[in-house]
Amino acid sequence: MAAPAEAPACRRVGTLTSGLLRELNICWSFSAGDLTATVVPATTFAVAAWMSTRAGIASLPLVLAECLVYFWLYIYTFNLSNQLTGIEEDRRNKPHRPLVVGLVTPQGAKWRLVWVTAAFLALGAALQVLAWTVLWIAAWAFHNHLGGARALWGKNAAMVAGTIAQLAAAWQIVTPLTPAAWTWIAAIAIPLSVLVSLQDLRDIDGDLAVGRRTAAVVFGEVACRRFFAAAFVIYPIAMHFLVYRNAATVTALIGAAAALLSFVIAYRVLRWRDRRADHTTYLLYTYWYCLTLASAVFAFGT
Template sequence: MAAPADAPACRRVGELTSGLLRELHICWSFSAGDLTATVVPATTFAVAAWTSTHASVASLPRMLAECLTYFWLYIYTFNLSNQLTGIEEDRRNKPHRPLVVGLVTPRGAKWRLVWATAAFLALGAVLRVLEWTVLWIVAWAFHNLFGGARTLWGKNAAMVAGTIAQLAAAWQIVTPLTPAAWTWIAAIAIPLSVLVSLQDLRDIDGDMAVGRRTAAVVFGEIACRRFFGAAFASYPIAMYFLVYQNAPAPAALLGLVAALLSYVIAYRVLRCRDRRADHTTYLLYTYWYCLTLASAVFAFGT
């Protein structure tokens, strides 16, 4: 006789679970493609900060949970705002995206952006990285909402600011920033001001159709490929003098692997010239980013 009375409560639990799973699916659909450029490398750099403090292993799970949550909100807020302003463009360049396929409505995405941004600010305050949280919100608002992404300098400047905000927050969540940490941040963020344009090679047609002035559009595809080839071939030399010259052996070994990956990118950008190949080449750049920050774990852990 008790079963009918319990049925509404069970139904509510089922509806709540279904709604939560749907929300997680939406969040994943907006964010999954960018995890190797945000959540993974930033959390890895936080682990480097943790190793520099020689803290107990017991403190690691909490730190990882904080970073995973914070940096998921970091990319979720960016992608919500980015895809809300680029629906028609995504129909041409990225037709799999959630707003294009109808997984969520623009109105639903706008409300999610409001709540995710509020949560991001609140968590930034709790973790004492509010200044970097605000910097990132200003950067993606400029990039996505105020037309910065449509200009060559604006898009790249926003990405540099975002990388600084990402890595500085990752370190500061764990321990105060040090000159050595800033050296690593600068060695990655400053070259990014030009190297990040690598991602635009895969979207030239779509960018031209909507009037976006990326490096590939402004300077031409051939010139950009030659520049990126030279840049990725020479970047490992700069990284050696900036961060690896006196690094311990494990860090230097990972740095060597990252250097080899950089040479692979240099080769691919010159020789592999279709949209699918360019997408793979950009993903390799994100893997280089993760690998380089993994080497920082060993650089600061000894």
């Protein structure tokens, strides 16, 4: 006699599970392509902060869990906002994105942006990094909704602010910021003001179509490629004097591997010039970012 009463309950559980899986799929579709620029490096820098405290290993899983959720919300909020304001551009440059293929409607994405941003603010407050959370929201609001991305300097300024907000939050989730931590943050975030334009080489046609004034559009592709090649050769030298000069062996070796990867990026920028190759070159830059922050783990652990 209990079976008829149990059936609706089973259906409700099934509906709830299906809805949850759909939301996870939507979240993954919006966020997966940027994990090596956000979740992975930021969590790695948090591990460096953890290493600096000499805390016991039992405290590490909580750090990793907090960072995984926080920085997933960090990139999910940005990508919801960014893709909502760039649907037509994505039809040309990134036709696989969820709003273009119809995985979610623009209205649905707007509601998700509201709720995810609220969750991001709440978690930032709980983790005592609310100032950095607000800085990132202000940066993507300026970038996506106030026309910042269309200005030559606007996109780069927003990304520098975002990188500072990302790395400062990663450290502060674990322990208060120190001068040594700020040295690493500045060494990565400030040069980003010019190096981040590397990603614009793959989207020149789309940027021209929507009137976005990136460095590649304003100064020309050839000039920008030469500049980026030189910058990625010079930058490892600067990093050596800023953070690696007195580093222990393991840190120095990882720094050397990062320098080698930077040289590869410099070569690729000049040698391969199609959209797919430029996308791969940008991904290598995100790997450089991860590798550099991995060296920080050993720098603060010795």
